[in-house]
Amino acid sequence: MSTEQNVKVVKDFFAAMGSGDKQALLSLVAEDIEWIIPGEDWPLAGTHRGHAGVARTLRKASEEVEMTYPKPPEFVAQGDRVLAIGVAVGKIKATDKPFEDHWVFDITLQNGKLKGIREYIDTQALARASQTDAGPRH
Template sequence: MSIEKNIQTVKEFFASMSSSDPQDVLALVAEDIEWIIPGEGWALAGTHRGAAGVAAVLRRASQEIEMTYPTPPEFVAQGDRVLVVGVAKGKIKATNMPFHDEWIFDITVRDGMLTKIREYIDTQALARASAMSPPGDADRRA
């Protein structure tokens, strides 16, 4: 596929994530997709495989996070890889703590389907916002 078509597929993927129908997202991912979200200490971190893994992480994200994108993301592509550069602001629902996340998604597209997603995100900001007690509380109690 052309670079332009790969970018369009990724744009459709991002647009579909705001849809209320998860089938919109799943129609764009390969059955053997791998989605890597780095980090520890928050619910979405891990490697999510297959369409079922994507559906599960999106479901969990909608339960855990409120998020907005204050500026449109930038799309940069070469070959079958599309980098998406953006900013997200939001809060973790369980803690009501806000976060600011500058991120990059590294997405591989083959034959019109997303086959791999690797996020580069501010895991510290998300883990801090997910913490049930303020940072350092455990240290003060010890």
């Protein structure tokens, strides 16, 4: 697929994520997708594989995190690689603590579907927002 087509697929992925349309989102990702979200001390951290892993991550995100995107992401692409660059603001529901997360999604596509996502995020801001008053989770 062309670079322009790949950017469109990634934009459709973000639109589906923003609208909560799980079926549309899953139709855009490969069956064997690997989605890496860095960090330890916040709810979405980990490596999520396949449609089941993506579905679990989306469910957990809707249950545990409130997030909005104040402006649309910027897209930088070359061939089968698309970088989405943006910012999210929100709060972790369990602690009611806010965060601001400047992020980059490094997305690889294969045959018109998202094959890999590696997020580069502000893990410290997200971990701080996830801390209970008793201190960090271990």
